[in-house]
Amino acid sequence: MAKVSIIKATYSDPEIETLLAPLGGMEQFVKKNEKVLLKVNLLSAKEPEKAVTTHPEFVRAVAKAVREAGGEPYIGDSPAGPFSKRNLNKAYERSGLKNLAREEEIPLNFDTGVKKLDIPSGKRLQRSTICNYVLNADKIIALPKLKTHSFQYMTLACKIMYGVVPGLTKAKYHAQFPRRVSFADMMLDILTIVKPHLYIMDGILGMQGQGPGSGDPVKMDLVLASTDYVAMDISVCKILGVEPVGIPALKRAKVRGLWPERIDYPIQGPEDVSYKGFRLPNTADHLLTGKKPPRKSPVITNKCTACGDCESICPKDAVKVQNQMAEVTYSKCIRCFCCHEVCPEDAIMLRSVKLN
Numbered sequence: 001m002a003k004v005s006i007i008k009a010t011y012s013d014p015e016i017e018t019l020l021a022p023l024g025g026m027e028q029f030v031k032k033n034e035k036v037l038l039k040v041n042l043l044s045a046k047e048p049e050k051a052v053t054t055h056p057e058f059v060r061a062v063a064k065a066v067r068e069a070g071g072e073p074y075i076g077d078s079p080a081g082p083f084s085k086r087n088l089n090k091a092y093e094r095s096g097l098k099n100l101a102r103e104e105e106i107p108l109n110f111d112t113g114v115k116k117l118d119i120p121s122g123k124r125l126q127r128s129t130i131c132n133y134v135l136n137a138d139k140i141i142a143l144p145k146l147k148t149h150s151f152q153y154m155t156l157a158c159k160i161m162y163g164v165v166p167g168l169t170k171a172k173y174h175a176q177f178p179r180r181v182s183f184a185d186m187m188l189d190i191l192t193i194v195k196p197h198l199y200i201m202d203g204i205l206g207m208q209g210q211g212p213g214s215g216d217p218v219k220m221d222l223v224l225a226s227t228d229y230v231a232m233d234i235s236v237c238k239i240l241g242v243e244p245v246g247i248p249a250l251k252r253a254k255v256r257g258l259w260p261e262r263i264d265y266p267i268q269g270p271e272d273v274s275y276k277g278f279r280l281p282n283t284a285d286h287l288l289t290g291k292k293p294p295r296k297s298p299v300i301t302n303k304c305t306a307c308g309d310c311e312s313i314c315p316k317d318a319v320k321v322q323n324q325m326a327e328v329t330y331s332k333c334i335r336c337f338c339c340h341e342v343c344p345e346d347a348i349m350l351r352s353v354k355l356n
Contacts, residue, residue: 002231002260006268009223011057016065019225022266029198032070037137041145042077045094051207051217054143056096058202076109076133080342083166085110109133122189134164142196147207148215150337153284155212157199157229158249162187164194174336175315184248200225208279214346231263238270240278246287296350298339300326303347310339
């Protein structure tokens, strides 16, 4: 049996103590003087109100709970793009985490070192590069954001630890595993060697539509906690009215025998906090309509500023900046949507394209 704690809360008071009480409180997971990684979702350098990253006030509340339990929190993730101190600093600053870290004297990770680790039980990966910042922790608390994902439909607890893979290696895996099912299996492989001790989800301001970087913020006032990442994601699907097995990572988790036989809800159940009208990305319309979706492709719009982020992230060199505008060569494109994720101007739409 898995246990998922769900409450309604706000950023002014995320009520972490109330949320964790049924799980034994923070002291159940953190001991005195332990280095505790707060693994945030830091996809890219976006402001907190855009709901792309874990909100700094949410991180503040969890960090305080960790300190009260005697732990020493620090913040880390690997954003999209090069895993560099410059890229990290930009993301920390824009997301509000740098200001939070200064106010609360919480260390931010700037260690860009990596190690290669074996994955003994991997289905797709037998070995992977993993960032040092996660390997140096005594305990890991993952702080996923409740939001959509154009390629994997939702980015929740099952996907949060993909950030332990350095930025450009993530792009390489998109090329290596271009199908949703194989990509989902790869993410589950990573969780077998770097599994957090606790997951606390920021669903206060979520994202719907074309996530994970260009969707629409949606006020949901939800906070969830669990030690079971699959149970947490199933619970979110139930709240939103989405069939869990339709989410690639949850489908593969089901096949791999990772679904709990039962989920206990000690505070509120999904039906108590159900959210109507949540919009999935247009790549996942079929989960609500039952109709087979048309194939979507990245389309560059006139918002493009020719910054080159899409070109540098593309694992198949399908995007090039020419004549002050990005262009996509669709014969090379594998529809991983990395370019859509990292575009700072939201200049890339996902649409059906007639190919010659």
